Every structure is written in structure tokens, then in C-alpha cells.
Amino acid sequence: MLGGLGAFALLSIVVAWSFPELFVVPLSGPSDWEPLPIGGIETECSDVAGSVPFRLCVHRTSESTSRDLVIHLHGRRGDATWWNDREYYTGEVHAAWMRAGTPAPVVVGVSFGPLWLLTDESSDDGAPALLDVFDHEVMPAIERVIGFEPRQRIVVGESMGAVNALLVALRRPGRVDRVAALCPPLSTGSPFAGLAETSSLVAASSTTWQRAFMLRGLARHFFRSEAAWRRHDPVRLAGEASAEETPELYLLCGRRDDWGCMEGSLALVDAARARSLALEWHPRDGGHCDVDVPTLARFLTR
Numbered sequence: 001m002l003g004g005l006g007a008f009a010l011l012s013i014v015v016a017w018s019f020p021e022l023f024v025v026p027l028s029g030p031s032d033w034e035p036l037p038i039g040g041i042e043t044e045c046s047d048v049a050g051s052v053p054f055r056l057c058v059h060r061t062s063e064s065t066s067r068d069l070v071i072h073l074h075g076r077r078g079d080a081t082w083w084n085d086r087e088y089y090t091g092e093v094h095a096a097w098m099r100a101g102t103p104a105p106v107v108v109g110v111s112f113g114p115l116w117l118l119t120d121e122s123s124d125d126g127a128p129a130l131l132d133v134f135d136h137e138v139m140p141a142i143e144r145v146i147g148f149e150p151r152q153r154i155v156v157g158e159s160m161g162a163v164n165a166l167l168v169a170l171r172r173p174g175r176v177d178r179v180a181a182l183c184p185p186l187s188t189g190s191p192f193a194g195l196a197e198t199s200s201l202v203a204a205s206s207t208t209w210q211r212a213f214m215l216r217g218l219a220r221h222f223f224r225s226e227a228a229w230r231r232h233d234p235v236r237l238a239g240e241a242s243a244e245e246t247p248e249l250y251l252l253c254g255r256r257d258d259w260g261c262m263e264g265s266l267a268l269v270d271a272a273r274a275r276s277l278a279l280e281w282h283p284r285d286g287g288h289c290d291v292d293v294p295t296l297a298r299f300l301t302r
Helices: 004-018 021-027 089-100 130-146 160-171 195-203 209-222 226-232 234-238 261-274 293-301
Strands: 041-048 054-061 069-073 106-111 153-158 178-182 248-254 279-284
Touching: 021 209, 041 130, 054 130, 069 130, 069 160, 089 293, 106 130, 130 160, 153 160, 153 293, 160 178, 160 234, 178 293, 195 209, 226 234, 234 261, 248 261, 248 293, 261 279, 279 293
Parallel strands: 069 106, 069 153, 153 178, 178 248, 248 279
Antiparallel strands: 041 054, 054 106
């Protein structure tokens, strides 16, 4: 018979497994990371009071004549300011453009806060789905604030932002020209799966139980049901996508990524190739968001 402490521990495990979002979401507050500005870039931010408030930060490079637009979608706990950081991978991408003499595009960072996903799920308080807000409010607001109609529209995101980038590509085909997804934490299993199935997935992957628990909690925060999760699963969406309508894709993941990125990315690559989607795939040797700067810099500006 379990003692008091043993019963409490067992109850805690059951509650954590059944409602992981209660434990994980509180860990997703804003980061205290302060970007170090890149020389030659001017950043102007504005808060937009749409049907759901959002923030835009426009990053312009002095004397650049580019008419291309890059939309940057940050990772969990991030902010729209994150592009303008000389110590982040974005600073390395900008430096690569400067070395090559490539006119830097206007980059607009977008944020709905430190934790968000572009789903078709409305919130409990009746706010509209962020995927619709992005399509009908954010995109027009971006073009108003930059002051011109872009020659090309490119989306890039890392981690959580990479999943959002894939949702733009696969749920709103034809909306943008190219999409780069850097280290998206994709899953080959459902966040609503039982313990046995989840155990098998963790054992066969590069992730850890801690990371798997966090991803389960985050997914169940955004999706109320298995059906809702399946509607937004990038691997499934790629397997049903149209080669004519889907933008060019760039996908990157590190072999030692402990967020489960590699297994999901390989599944997405197989699905995309089966549908003849235009895909540039870059497996890396490092961990989470080990970015291949030269190829990414070229993809964003070609």
C-alpha cells in the first residue's frame, strides 16, 4: 500500500501526464535576452491594436535598394526585435550579405508575445484564430508600414517560429514566395498519444523525456483535440500539398538536436519529396538551431 508521500508522487505524475500544459506554459515567459544591434541596421517597432494585438519591428539596412521583404518569426520566449542582433545567427546572415555585396532586404519581425502558434483555433476568450489574423491583418499591416509592395515575400523562423513558418507555407499556400524553417520541433507522434506509444517514440528519437514532456505540454496548450493537432501537423500537410501552390521550402536541423527535430524533419522531407515540392534540405551536425549561414543567406535573397 502506498504511503502518503508515495500516493502524492503518483498523483503528481498522473496530473503532469494528463495536463502537461499546466507545467510547461508557465516556463514560456519573455526572455531577458537583450539583442546587440547590428551596425548599419535601423530598427523601428510599433504595437498594432488589431483584433489580437501584435508587434512589428522593421529592420532596414542603410543604403540598401532591395525591394524584397523577409518576415522573421522568432522562437519561444522571443520578440520582434530579435533579428537585429549581431551575436545571433541573424547577425551572421546579415554579415554574409554584406561580404557578398548583396542588397539586404527589409526584414520585419512579427510577434504576438513570447509563446504563439498560427493555428485556426480561436481562443477561449473568443479572440480570432491567429492564422486568420496573420493573413488578414498582419500581412497588410507589414506592407503599410514598409511603404511599398514587395518584389518577393520570404518567411524565416527558428524553432517555434519555424513551425509557424511551415504553417504559413502549408496552410496558406501562395501567400509568400519562399519559406525557411530552421530547427522546427516536429513530431512523428501525437501529443495525445498514450504512455506506451510516447515511450517508443522517445526511445527511437534524439530527444529526451524532458523535451518530449515540454513539447507535449506546448502542443496540448494550442490544440484541444487530436483532430485539431492533425489539421496543423506540418508532416501530414506536406504529404498533401500541391507542388504548384506551395512556396519553395528550406529546412534545417541538427543531428544532435534534443527537441525531436531530426526525426520529424526527415519525415517532412520524405513527404515533401513524394509530392515533388521544391525543398532545400540541410541536415547539420550540431544541436538545436545549428544554422548553415551561407546557404540560408543565399536562400533568403536569391
